[in-house]
Amino acid sequence: MMNDTTGQSAAKVRLYGLPNSAEAYKIRDFLNRSVVEFDWIELTNDQDCDRELGFSALSDLRLPIIEFPDGTQLFSPSIREIAQRLGWVTQPKFREYDSFFLETSVPGSFAAGDVRHGSVKRVASAVGEGAMAVTFVHQYLEENR
């Protein structure tokens, strides 16, 4: 684990799991893509389990386990649960919402180009929508200061 300049252990997300675990790989991939700093700790036997987590038997655990900087842990979590815990799944502020063109169901988040539902899948439209989305983002920020 990395240390900060005071010599204390920097609080980071920690992920514990079995080597070659597909579930753990999925979470690591998600954290990497989301630029969340984390430590990956492989548990290969009961000794690792005891040393790292204070549980005596690896087979008793629902792996992988993710531990957040405040010390809370989720056992065998879904990506959505992790995102929720990181504060990224929020509720809209208003029950009804007058959305901008190209705005997604997440207020203030816009989509342009092939990724947008119902797009015509052409270069010119992708570029045009990209430029429009930038304008709408500016308007959104102006209205929601």
Ligand SMILES: Cc1cc2nc3c(=O)[nH]c(=O)nc-3n(C[C@H](O)[C@H](O)[C@H](O)COP(=O)(O)OP(=O)(O)OC[C@H]3O[C@@H](n4cnc5c(N)ncnc54)[C@H](O)[C@@H]3O)c2cc1C
């Ligand atoms: C074979 C082919 C021929 C085509 N011919 C034409 C044509 O003649 N005329 C025409 O107008 N259109 C054509 N199109 C369609 C055109 O290419 C697309 O409509 C256009 O490229 C869409 O642009 P975009 O920016 O929306 O998406 P893309 O050009 O697909 O760009 C999306 C980018 O996001 C990246 N990305 C994806 N996921 C992630 C992630 N999680 N993190 C970071 N980056 C990510 C991708 O790597 C990619 O670089 C063709 C498409 C194909 C496949």
